[in-house]
Amino acid sequence: MSKQKHRSFAVIGLGTFGTTVASELSRFGNHVLGIDTVERNVARVAETLAEAMIADGRDEHALREAGLGNYDVAVVAIGEELEANILCTMNVKLIGVPTVWVKAMSRTHHRILTKLGADRVIQPEQEIGRHIAQMLHNPLVRDYVSLGNGFHVVDFRVPEGLNGKALDAVGLSDRFGLRPLGLMRGSDYISCETGCTELVADDKLLLLGRRENLRRFGDSL
Template identity: 35%
Template sequence: MVNYLHALRRRRTKRLTAQYASDQHGGDQRVAVIGLGRFGSSLANELMRRGWDVLGVDTDPHLVQRLSDDLTHAAVADCTDPEALRQLGVHEFSSAVVGIGTDIEASILISANLLEAEVPNIWAKAISRQHGQILERLGVHHVVLPEHEMGERVAHLVTGRMLDFIEFDDDYALVKTVVPEVATGMPLGESQVRTKYGITVVGIKRPGEGFTYATAETVITKGDVIIVTGKTQAVEAFAELD
């Protein structure tokens, strides 16, 4: 179970990384990751794997030493001091991520320093909704609550028939689930699942085969695994149908 949760956490970090990368503009693939704990180091390594130049910063020399060979640059510095950020040249980066969570004061001070330095795109990790609200009020462009969101995701998997669950902004979700019987035995266009249940089937995986796109002519059979999108409440209800 522990290994499974670790795998989910890694997948969540990769999804955040993809979302982060998709929000970047201007072709500048340099990012400063401040805080190299589990979240920050996972994010930094994934960005490196995707071809980004990563400056990793932490106050702990052991963490910096451990990652120094993996990142483009790694430095020991206290970024609650705006002068430290200036000396590192972070103000010249188009993007920065504050991966510090447990030290809320440091998280807020560093975020404020990055905003003062006019870094165009700032991400910050929060450990609670209150922490996240403070960061948002400061003006941080993107706030993530990885532990909270992971808890919600695992809750969906534990309590339902879903095989995977990803929720996006604006109450929209993507769900992997075994197909309910109501959607089997006829082409999707005839089943009218979109009209009846407010969801769209976008992918299908038959036993022993890989995933493929679903079309209006696709006939789903019992035991197939499908990918469904729609409003969160709608996909939750559809996944629970017998």
């Protein structure tokens, strides 16, 4: 297996969200530069990141001086100040950072950032809220990942009611339009290539399908 290539990241805005992103990227072995206008925020990550400095994302010259043009990715994590967030996004695009991710605070803000050419616009509170609601709605759903176009992969806990049943008998494909990708039983991976695979309560079953079909399957239990 080839070694994961590390990239360089500049995270602008070191509030709770920005600090978490920067620290985790650094933990993965990437070169991370953290930027904020508040000295205590910069001091908090100074020993965690490769570089940390006090600078204003609204100042294109300051960002150029910080070497932003040499970074692979910029994450604009400025939260409360809409104007600063937008100006910073414009600046990192002008400087020529290849990939720009930006935190948005509203739907309108999201549209503005998309028009400015942000490669990915994220609304952490909404995304986490939807994620938690999905898991609260169906306790059998341990976690899930959205693949786009309505498709999700769900980590589904097999309930007692399916204990001992073969996959074919559950009707995942015929009744619900779902595809089993495999399951974990303890620390062992078990392929689901054949429908004769027998389920055991508390198995972690990975299912691929459309959101409405996954919900229909969950509700049937």
